[in-house]
Amino acid sequence: MKEVLLTILVFSPLLGMAALLLVHGTQERRIKWVGILGTLPALSISLYLYGHYLAGHSLNVFSEKAGWIRFGDFQQIDPKLFTVDYELSVDGFSLLMVLLTTVLSTLAAVASIHIKKEWKGYYLLFLLLEIGMLGVFLAQNLVLFFIFFEITLIPAFFLIGKWGYAQKERAAFSFLIYNGFGSAVLLLVIITLLARAGTTNIEALKYLINTEGVPLVSPIPSSMKYGMLIALLIAFGVKLPIFPLHTWMLRVHVQAPPSIVMLHAGVLLKIGAFGIIRFGLGIFPDQFKDLSVLIIVLGVINLLYGAFLAFIQQDFKMVLAYSSISHMGIVLMGLGSLNEAGLQGAIFQVVSHGLIAALLFCLVGIFYERVKTTSIKDLGGLSSVMPITAGFLLASAMASLGLPGMSGFISEFMAFLGLFKADPILAAIGTLGIILTAVYLLRAAMGMIFGKPKLQVNSEAVRDMETAEMVPVFILLAFIILIGVYPAVLSNPLADTIQNILSGSGG
Incomplete structure (x- = not known):
């Protein structure tokens, strides 16, 4: 079973898809239950993998490899040359990303109870999206990564375009x-690496490109390495997003259904950070080190730009959209520091923001279901009509601005600690973004919770959070607090990954 467990994990949502095909399209309640249950096998397997790691066992036993594609016959030279195998593997970093994906997928499926039409098509696409996300984090070669990466685009496009606003x-x-533009740039890098190195295996590429004297199919000059790294930063910078490649993300955050934005902000954006870390920093560590100041500057720009624009927004969804841009700047700043604290803070921020953003958009879905608006002014006085929901909103805002005892504080503290070691001046400038974050989040949250009442207290439509809605909200907040008070749940699995990155970059 261990030999194929990762494959079962990736494709387990197919069970839910098959079950959905057997349910009549008019049976709303049954479809939603099948859709939610369809996410549980992947969640169970990911928890088993985490338990396996906590027990002190190696994750390498789950690696999979099988022959897949061969370009030409090079048996006499090297049988592995120009072959692309079906390869899956898991390490501490990818394990955390898989856990984030499966947890948010299940909770977003629960939050999808507010979807009003064509539930069968919605959950079929939802489960297909989960397959793509899981495959991205477990793929061990660039071609397989690219295929799963593209799989995420198809269902996300239809989920936004059909069930949005x-x-x-x-x-x-x-x-x-x-x-699509980012994918095209990424594909060019993959083709170039395959042509020059004869392989797309991630570990093999790290060795071949960074080891002196190892023969390649065709030498890769230093200028080409810089070019490919910049191309990777563009490809994954679209996904992250990095300013000025961010405008598409604002539209998605505002127009997509909140349950899908939970996955978009919580997982899909994080594929950008994952790609920069795994491929940009992993395959081109020397070039990344030379461009580290530029990456920090881009991070500071993201942080300040997102924070300034979030401050002037009147719609809560736009506040959260610009907040995501701002918080992804912290990821870039931590990566650019190239030290243990900074890298740990960057990856912590990836996971932390995934949970916090999912929680905030889950609450957005609850607001919109009641009052059909996310205007901060129109939601004034929530504390009097929806006290439980208002309490969770306040806790979520505190987590996002970095209150001690919550995951946001740990990630920001570590990222800035690493940045102050690497570049104190840019770090000092970046702290302005942290101050602005507190300002715009408190302005929005206080305006909605304690602002001038706009909602009718006795209206049947404006009711407080129900039990089914409370489940994902409570679980997400519990995870955020757990990481805040016991960060070892993240730092322990990341230890080997960070050491490998630092040894590769000379840190």
Whole structure:
């Protein structure tokens, strides 16, 4: 079973898809239950993998490899040359990303109870999206990664364009065009690496490109390495997103259904950070080190730009959209520091923001279901009509601005600790973003919770959070607090990954 467990994990949502095909399209309740249950096998397997790691066992026993594609016959030279195998593997970093994916997928499936139409098609696409996300984090070669990466685009496009709000088609096409451009750039890098190195295996590429005297099919000059790293930064910078490649993401955050934005902000954006760390920093560590100051500067720009624009927004979804841009700047700043604290803070921020953003958009879905608006002014006085929901909103805002005892504080503290070691001046400038984060989040949250009442207290439509809605909200907040008070749940699995990165970059 261990030999194929990762394959079972990746494709387990197919069970839910098969079950959905047997349910009549008019049976709303049954479809939603099958859709939610379809996410549980992947969640169970990911928890088993984490338990296996906690027990002190190696994750290498789950690695899989099988022959897949061969370009030409090079048996006499090297039988592995120009072959692409079906390869899956898991390490501490990818394990955390898989856990994030499966947890958020299950909770987003629960939050999807507010979907009003064509539930069968919705959950079929939802489960297909989960397959793509899981495959991205477990693929061990670039071709397989690219295929899973593309799989995520198809269901996301339709989920945004069909079940979104007023300008959903525009948001869906913006998503597809920008991410399609990023995919094209990524494909060029993959083809170049295959042509020059004869392989797309990630570990093999790290060895071949960074070891002196190892023969390649065709030498890779230093200028080409810089070019490929910049191309990777562009490809994954669209996904992250890095300013100025961010405008598509604003439309998606506002127009997509909140349950899908939970996955988009919580997981899909994080594929950008994962790609920069795994491929940009992993395959081109020397070039990344030379460009580290530029990466820090891009991070500071993201942090300040997102924070300034979030401060002036009147719609809560736009506040959260710009907040995501701002918080991804912290990831870039931590990566650019190239020390243990900074790298750990960057990866912590990836996981932490995934949970916090998912929690905030889950609450957005609850607001919109009641009052059909996310305007901060129109949601004034929540504490009097929806006290439980208002309490969770306040806790979520505190987590996002970095309150001690929550995951946001740990990630930001570590990222800035690493950045102050690497570049104190840029770190000092970046702290302005942290101050602005507190300002815009408190402004929005306080305006909605304690602002001038706009909602009717006795209205049946404006009711507080129900039990089914409370489940994902409570679980997400519990994870955020757990990481905040016991960060070892993340730092322990990341120890080997960070040491490998630092040894590769000379840190």
